[in-house]
Each structure stands twice: as C-alpha cells, then as structure tokens.
Amino acid sequence: MNKPLTYDQVANRDTQRLFIEKHSNLVKRIAHHLAGRLPPNVLIDDLIQSGMIGLLEAQQNFDSTKGASFETYAGIRIRGSMLDEMRRGDWVPRSVHKNSRLVSGAIRELEAKLSRDPTDKEIAKHLEMNLDQYHQILNDVSCGRLVGIEDLGVSEDTITTAEMSSQNLPFQGVVEGNFKESLVAAIKTLPEREALVLSLYYDEELNLKEIGAVLGVSESRVCQILSQSTQRLRSKLTAWIADN
16 A cells, blocks of 8 residues: 655645646747657657656756756757657668668769769759659658758757857767868858758758748758758768768
8 A cells, every 4th residue: 555645745746746837838839849840750749748858857957056047948958858859769761761872972973973063853863763753762861850960970060150059959069170161161062042941940940841931942842952952961071071
C-alpha cells in the first residue's frame, strides 16, 4: 500500500503543476513555430513533450544573476530540447542518404566541367532522370529530415551572427576561421535565389510557407531550392574538408 503524501510533498507537487501550467503556452508556441521548419511527419505532440523536458531543465538550471529573463532562457532550452530529440531519431531511408550523395557528386562534377553552377535541368540530365524525378529527390533529401547547416559538417553559427548563435544553443560550436571564410565565400557564389532562401531560412528563421510567400512559390519548391543550395555548398567545400 502506497504511503500518503506529506504536506510538503503535496505542496511541491502543486507548485510544480502551477509552474508547468504557467509556461505551457511558451512550449506550445515554440512547438508550432518550429513545426513549420520540420518534416510533416514530426508531430506537434512530440515536440511539446520534448519541450516540456527542456522547460523542466530550464527550471533546474536557470541562474537569475546572468541577466537573462527566465522566459528567454527557457525558450532556448525548450527549442534545443525539441531539436535534440528530433535529431536523435533517424527516420530517413537509406535511399535518401544515397541520393543526397549522388546529387552532391553530380553538382561537383558539373561545376568542374562547366566552370559555373549547373542548372536543375543539367543536374537532372547528368543523373539520367527527368526534372520531376530530380525535384522529387530534392524534396526527399531536404524535407525528409531536418535541414541544418551542420549537414555540411559545421555548426549553424558559421552563417549567423554571434547574437543569433547565443539564442540558438543546439547549433553552437567553434569553427576554424579558415573554414568559416571558405563557407562564406562559397555562399556568395550561390545563385541569388538559393542564397536568399538560405538567408531567410537560417538568419530570419522563416518557415517554408513564409519563404514561399516571399518568393511567390510553393512550399515544395522552397524545399527543393533549400536542398539544392545545401548540396551545392557540400560540393564546393568537399576539397577543403578533405585537405583539413
């Protein structure tokens, strides 16, 4: 038979319940915002559950002497907890990983041959498929999993400001200065639309629907552009990574 709770235990339980109720809207708001940047098979309820863990961690670790408000600190931990949980699960079929490598390799070969960025049609032709098939691969590669600049082997703070990075703990990391310079240079060589999509997605943190509204294209097309820009960067940085 379970022992009855003491007065202090009941009080602590009620205090914790009130704390969660007070900040649950923050968790839900972050979950809904983040959902627009994640694959459609990621459920809001899963994000909220992970976010609640981040909220409790924030409660345990918050230091009011650091100057930040609890809401600001908790928001970082909540978002980080959601992303960490999603990244721990690999729901991507092997074929998607294989196609990602094929696209990156095709872009790299065509860049060497043409001395410029290849077009969608040229990449599709090189892969011996039609344009619709190529775009479907881009959709699978980009929208079938979380899209992050760390797919290049670096942290997201390489294309964001220090202030942005301080608000985005899951992506924090130290990057060698030479690599950062190489990445920035590579981004500058991207076609204008792809560079814009990268900026809107990472710097402005717009979701796919919002970026589509800016460009006047569908979410699916934004997904394709984002995926292709990532593949281009991978191909441009392969030599640097291999040499270092």
